[in-house]
Amino acid sequence: MAMSETLPTSEPVKTSEPGAVMRLAKMLTRDRFALVAAIFLVIVVLCALFGPALLGDAATAQNLRGRNAPPFAFERGWLFVLGADALGRPLLARIVVAAQNTMMVAAGAVVFSMTVGATLGLIAGYAGKTISQVIMRLADVIMSFPSLLLAVIVLYILPPSVTNLxxxxxxxxxxxYLRTTRAEVLEIRERMFVQAAKVMGASHLRIIFRHILPVVAPTLITIATLDFAFVMLAESSLSFLGIGIQPPDITWGLMVSQGRPYLTSAWWLAFWPGLAIILTTLSLNLLSNWMRIALDPMQRWRLEGRTKSDKAGETSNG
Structure with a gap:
């Protein structure tokens, strides 16, 4: 009986269950800021997926007569609504096309680091003390170097490319991800439902991936959303320093770097890609705050339209 009372309070939202997607969608509509952020991020993703195919030629076509054209120059066409760069290329088309490389670098780095870090964290939290100490010392070695400084040193040695970045x-x-996952596993492995799975003869792999990982996953997803914004800013910083993505490839950070010499005469060259970075980062932070609440069974009632007393009554009745 005690185990049945513990399980509901620790169970995350399972998007594979019927109606779970609609449930999350309803919770999203109750947070207007998160809803606007999600819509903006969907637009950015669509630009990253289809932008190069639709506007790739326009983003590279030079027109020296229209160099540094100011914003809202509609006489040149709707693509010049944000102005043109030093070679007369429309900024709107370049921002849309640059979204692909910016999102690719951020998404690739987050997925790779989350996969490796979560796997090592699961092993460190569930395995014995010796294996855990070895893995944690590896994490300490990586953390002993400032992340941006380490990236600068490595990219000065290796040729700049999307893969290396x-x-x-x-x-x-x-x-x-390693430290967060390990801390969660150390606490979850002592819960009653994990102990019950051990008593029933479940294998270690089944316990880790069937019982522990689903409980850890919401925390990892929330961190990944925030980390996406951090990695995107790091990529923009490296491109701004000239050791990130190199022309003819473009990213938002590289566009800001290219517009820096024209800040006093053509501010829009750096302003619009910088604004894209700010809005995307802000949207990721707002969405991550919503996810933290939506994926937490103890706080989900705030987005489901229920009162705190109703939530307490359901818990006591369950």
Whole structure:
């Protein structure tokens, strides 16, 4: 009986259950800021997926007569609504096309670091003390170097490319997921439902991936959303320093770097890609705050339209 009372309070939202997606959608509509952030991020993802195919030629076509054209120059066409760069290329088209590389680097680094870090964290939290100490010392070695400084040193040695940038940024973020996962596993493995699974003869792999990982996953997803914004800012910083993505490839950070010499005469060259970075980062932070509440069974009632007394009554009756 005690075990049946403990399980509901620790069970995360399972998106595979019927109606779970609709349930999350309803909770999203109750947070207007998170809803606007989600819509904006969907637009950014669509730009990253289809932008190069639709506007790739326009983003590279030079027109020296229209160099540094100011914003809202509609006489040149709707693509010049944000102005043009020093070679007369429309900024709107370039921002849309640059979204692909920016999102690719951030998504690749986050997925890689979360996969490796979570796997090592599960092993460190569930395995014996010796294995745990070895893995944690590895995390300490990585954390002993400032992440951005480590990326700068490595990218000065290796040729700048999307692959190298993803690998470098991913390695610097592995300890975040490793330490978080290990701390969660150390607490979850002592819960009653895990002990019951051991008594019933479940294998270690089944216990880790069937019972422990689903409880840890919401925390990892929330951290990954925040980390996505951090990695995107790190990529923009490296591109701004000139050791990130190199022309003819473009990212938002590289566009800001290219617009820096024209800040006094053509501020829009750096302003619009910088605004894209700010809005995307802000949207990720707002969405991550919503996810932290939506995936937490103890706080989910705030988005489901129920009162705190109703939530307490359901818990006591359950």
């Amino acid at each position: 993803i690998i470098v940024l991913a390695i610097t973020r592995i300890p975040v």
